[in-house]
Amino acid sequence: MTVRKLMQSISVDCVILGFDSEQLNVILVDRTLILPNTTEVVFSDLTLTGYHIYENEDLDSAAARIVKDLTGLENLPLKQFYSFGALDRLHHPNDQLWLENCGDVFSDRVVTIGYYSLLPSTNVNIIQKGRNAAWYPVTNAKGLAYDHDFVVEKAIEHLRYKFWHEPIGFELLPVKFTLSQMQKLYEAILGTQFDKRNFRKKVSQMNYVVPLKEKQIGVAHKPAQLFMFSRDVYDKTRKERFDFFV
Amino acid sequence: MTVRKLMQSISVDCVILGFDSEQLNVILVDRTLILPNTTEVVFSDLTLTGYHIYENEDLDSAAARIVKDLTGLENLPLKQFYSFGALDRLHHPNDQLWLENCGDVFSDRVVTIGYYSLLPSTNVNIIQKGRNAAWYPVTNAKGLAYDHDFVVEKAIEHLRYKFWHEPIGFELLPVKFTLSQMQKLYEAILGTQFDKRNFRKKVSQMNYVVPLKEKQIGVAHKPAQLFMFSRDVYDKTRKERFDFFV
């Protein structure tokens, strides 16, 4: 076992986003402070999956390690999106109490590198370890620890920007999806409504969205055709930019 | 004078880009190591404008302060674009020699927050202070100190991405510019050639590119009409996205 020394001024926070065919969700971790030798709950709130980095790991590895430690999830496509270093980002009284009681001594200000990851939030098995991690609707993710409200906001702003300009949404859909699911996703992220016929016309130009010979099963209405995203076709045919709806 | 304590594991590096109607340029700072008590030049190379941050300044302020200290330039529109934390980013022998001789003790690995700024590289007055700062063509900016080759590469990749998707190039042009200058800029950054008539058709849709009642003077050919960018019109009329050439 190698010795791992914390860098006490640098952390990584991960905004793990999921879509459940209705809304965007984010994985948050319970932060309940119980004073030692008592059972008194001093406060209880939620944080992003985040932790300090070690001296012998790079940023991407730190992000992957932190997510694995807190949720059990591995091999997520984590992408760095922004770094946060406001002087007061740890200065809320609860944050101070928490840091005083967690056993390590941190510098007054910690710069955090923000990462995000996208995945379908259904069928994702979060492994509980000590501190509970769970999905929460993004719209309810307010009053988070530290500056994590702001970090989530920036992540979603980043995501929305990318959505307008390239087809990144497929990671948020199941492997086999219907065009209605895809449309709902775009509408949820971009906050717009699209006409069904025009949306489909647009999608039919994306030849990396390939129709399967399968239909939905177990739905109480006409079953929809299933599609999948072909990274292969995508890499080969996509243009420098992505024209989406204006 | 307030006491300023360095955070020895976090720095900011700024990629200050300029365009001179021909090519992209970047401001680099001379790093010549002369051993104390001798005049022997151990090595001499170039770095981005960068330095460690202080404990009592946030990231944006650090970036502005560093640029001012090294170049005299103030009020640049500095934007954060990516952070770098590879374990070996300071491990080149020259980097080690430099750090050993600069008087401070730094941690083995320093995470740096990358910022960029765009400006016309003509008429920019770089104030020399001790270490020389100057413009260099981006294409020649190879073999830089630390991992700065990579930082510059990432900055330009980021810039190119944004250029395809929104009209950010105006900061790289003089306040009054011709359509040919604008076209050259787009061609330089995007690495494409555009048809003059089609380019102008496209620009005429951007009603925030406003024609002036002035023409170029002092050129040895038919003088071109001058245009300027109106942030006012831009903020009011621009759509969520920017259709540029596919």
Added chain:
DNA sequence: ACAAAAAAGTGTAAGTATTACACAAATTAT
């Protein structure tokens, strides 16, 4: 004064993409 050089400025036709709009078809549950 004139010619040469240099870059500015301009139009059209064919093809492609976008928009707005409404109803029939397939399936399950009762």
Added chain:
DNA sequence: ATAATTTGTGTAATACTTACACTTTTTTGT
């Protein structure tokens, strides 16, 4: 069988993109 639900489809008007070449305006050199 019927109701409920969601899928799936076409057209016409407008706007945008593409490919393509010559004339105009100005300065410089003779």
